Amino acid sequence: MIRAAWRFLTSLTTCAWVGLAFCLAGAAGSALLGRYPEIFSDMDAQVFSGWFARKGFAAPGPTSWLYGLLLATALLAVNAACCTFERLVQIFRGKVTLRRLLPHVMHLAFLGVVLSHLASSIYGDRNPGIAVPEGGFEPVGRTGWVLKLDRLDLVMGAEGTPKDVSAAVTLYRDVTPVAKGVVRTNEPLFHEGYGVYLKNFGPTPWGAPYAVFDANRDPGAVAVLVSSVLFTVANLLYLVPARRENA
Incomplete structure (x- = not known):
């Protein structure tokens, strides 16, 4: 039984079939995401584990593709880990070369991506839609911080549309400023593991x-x-020797 399970977990055939299941689940998800906006519209606005605990079990039909995707990802990760362990034992018992190690470096990197996303989906935090008028203050979720918009600068283009937008902001804890900077699109302010991103702007009713x-x-x-x-x-390193051999 143990030998059969190990052969299954280290098999290239297992990897191929699970990879196919991953693609099919992803394709189903692409179709269902737009069909059920009431379920998936806030998926990126919160930590995945919290969202899945609330909506994944409440709507098992439309979210069934996610069960398949998560299961396939877990099996791919286990397959990569077991295969890498088995091959590394064989490699280190024989001749160790960079080319023989490179595929397993890729496997380990893949595992790093999966585990890192898992950490973010469990221990991350999301605080979307913090609207702050110029000169005003707004609390930042449960961080204990308050965000102040010191100044909003717009540079208008010739067509009358904004060419550049920047927001000078300050983070406070109680009355003490703890971070300050200028935030632009794709240029957030980082502090204690959080990124403060500029998402939108406009005039208030007044x-x-x-x-x-x-x-x-x-x-x-x-x-x-x-x-x-x-x-x-x-x-890239793994491909370079192969190209030279075929030249």
């Missing part, structure tokens, strides 16, 4: 400018980046 921010914490974000770079580098 004419004062305001901006809308998201404050998110993704504890696995750096590890995802490092693992992705490691996977890419290992992949």
Whole structure:
């Protein structure tokens, strides 16, 4: 029984079939996401584990593709871990070369991405839609911080549309400023693992400018980046000798 389970978990055939199941579940999800906006519209606005606990069990039909996707991801991760362990034992008992190690570096990088996303989906935090008028203050979720919009600057283009938008902000804990900076699109302010992102702007009903921010914490974000770079580098290094041999 144990041998059969190990052969199943280290099999390339298992990887291929589970990969196919992953793709089919993802394709089903692409269709169902737009069909059930009342279920999925706020999926990215909160930590995945919290969202899934509330809606994944409440609507098992429309979210069934997620069960398949999560199960396939878990099986792919276990398959990669078992296969890598088995092959590394064989490699280190024989001749160790970089080329023999590179596929398993990619496997380990894949595991790093999966585990990092798991950490973010459990221990992350989402605080969307923090609307702050210029000169005003708004609390940032349960962080204990208050966000002040010091100044909103708009640079208008020739067509009359905004060419550049920047928001000077300050984070306070009680009455003490703890972080300050200028936030632009894709240029957030980082503090204690949180990123403060500029999402929208406009005038208030009384004419004062305001901006809308998201404050998110993704504890696995750096590890995802490092693992992705490691996977890419290992992949490129693995391909280079093959291209030379075929030249």
